[in-house]
Amino acid sequence: MTDPVIRPLVAGEETLFDSMPDPLPQLRQMGYADGVAGGGYRPEHTWVALRGGRVVARAAWLLPPGAVGSPWLDWFDLTAEPELGAALLRAAHEALGGPLSYQATLPAYWRRRPEVLAVVAPPMAAARLAGLVERGERLRCTWAGTxxxxxxxxxxxxxxxxxxxxxxxxxxxxxxxxxxxxxxxxxxxxxxxxxxxxxxxxxxxxxxxxxxxxxxxxxxxxxxxxxxxxxxxxxxxxxxxxxxxxxxxxxxxxxxxxxxxxxxxxxxxxxxxxxxxxxxGFRRLRSRLLFEPAGAAPADRADAPRSAVTTG
Missing domain, CATH: 3.40.630.30 (Gcn5-related N-acetyltransferase (GNAT))
Structure with missing residues (x-):
């Protein structure tokens, strides 16, 4: 098997990040290139793992312009083994100055849906291997006029x-x-x-x-x-x-x-x-599983949806 290449993106490589098929398209509300244009995603905060020239893992840390906190892992997809995903996270953490929080965005009722579990289990396993610990779950609900x-x-x-x-x-x-x-x-x-x-x-x-x-x-x-x-x-x-x-x-x-x-x-x-x-009359829209570095006290972290980095 070809040895993987793990590295950050460089400016202008938005299409490389987007070359990986989206495993949960129902959750994507903003493209990566749009996030870069808005200043929330940055090449130096974005890492990929390539095998045979094909992206098999990608991770983007988000930090809205003007934010006072640290970047958080907002986008993490993995089609390879969890060990490779963990290696990507460790390399990125070292470059970013240490482990950072991870907000795993998931469809509503994700535990009941085998097809979703098959997609989300590898990146969550990789996060645990990289030293992140689950700290809770947040549910977003929506009322739509009922x-x-x-x-x-x-x-x-x-x-x-x-x-x-x-x-x-x-x-x-x-x-x-x-x-x-x-x-x-x-x-x-x-x-x-x-x-x-x-x-x-x-x-x-x-x-x-x-x-x-x-x-x-x-x-x-x-x-x-x-x-x-x-x-x-x-x-x-x-x-x-x-x-x-x-x-x-x-x-x-x-x-x-x-x-x-x-x-x-x-x-x-x-x-x-x-x-x-x-x-x-509210219905569950999505879940967000919160991971923090092992040993860190539970803390509020950024929870901006990919479509917005404002007060919502």
Missing amino acids: PLPATAGRYTFRPAADAAEVEALVARIGDPEVLTGKEIARAVGGVDLATAPLAWLGGLGDNWRVALDAGEPVGLAGTAGDACYPLLAWLGLRDEAARAELLVDAVRVLAEGGAREVVADVDGHRVAALAELERT
């Missing part, structure tokens, strides 16, 4: 009075259930979306909704109708029973503002929140 369910009407809702009220409720809630785009907020702006959402989302108006039980705030939802797409950016509860009605209220406000689609990100272990999103 009728909102009726609610019991136990809670009332109003816009947040001011930034001080939002900040006070964020501090009291502590652990929000829905955080959409938290990784890109961390990587691009250096912002912890969970604890300082106004630093990233900004604005008030009707974007922040407070759930009230007999006048007492029991939940908070932050929306963004003018980001890269309408999104439920932040949702946290002091009373879990308010979850259903707060979700419906937040989506209703976005829909009345003209949104035809709303996206929301939730951690895979938040079973109750995911179930309520689905009862509200």
Whole structure:
């Protein structure tokens, strides 16, 4: 067997990267050349493995212009053995100054789909061989105009009075259930979306909704109708029973503002929140499996979709 050649790209080799057939075309929303033109992908952050002149592995680390963080592995395809993929990652990590995080983007319900598992298992095995450790899964869900369910009407809702009220409720809630785009907020702006959402989302108006039980705030939802797409950016509860009605209220406000689609990100272990999103009419769009260097503490990393490197 021909010894593989592992190397970074050089400027002008976008067609070499694209010469490898796309194993999961349903996930690709932006071509590699477009990413280079936009400044997120760079030849020196892109590596390939060639065997007999044919690309059998490719990896691209993403860093949006102006980002304050480090590049993260955003695109990793492998049709060869996991050991070759691991060798590519180790060579790239050495050149990039050390192991970096990997965001493995996967179709919804990927564990149930043998044809998808056959594609994604080799690069994930390669990541583990290269010293990366799975740290969790993020699910992106989308609401696309389905009728909102009726609610019991136990809670009332109003816009947040001011930034001080939002900040006070964020501090009291502590652990929000829905955080959409938290990784890109961390990587691009250096912002912890969970604890300082106004630093990233900004604005008030009707974007922040407070759930009230007999006048007492029991939940908070932050929306963004003018980001890269309408999104439920932040949702946290002091009373879990308010979850259903707060979700419906937040989506209703976005829909009345003209949104035809709303996206929301939730951690895979938040079973109750995911179930309520689905009862509200959200459907799973994709998953993202998060890998970090072994020994590193879990941290928020960039989660920008290939089609956008903005607040979504």
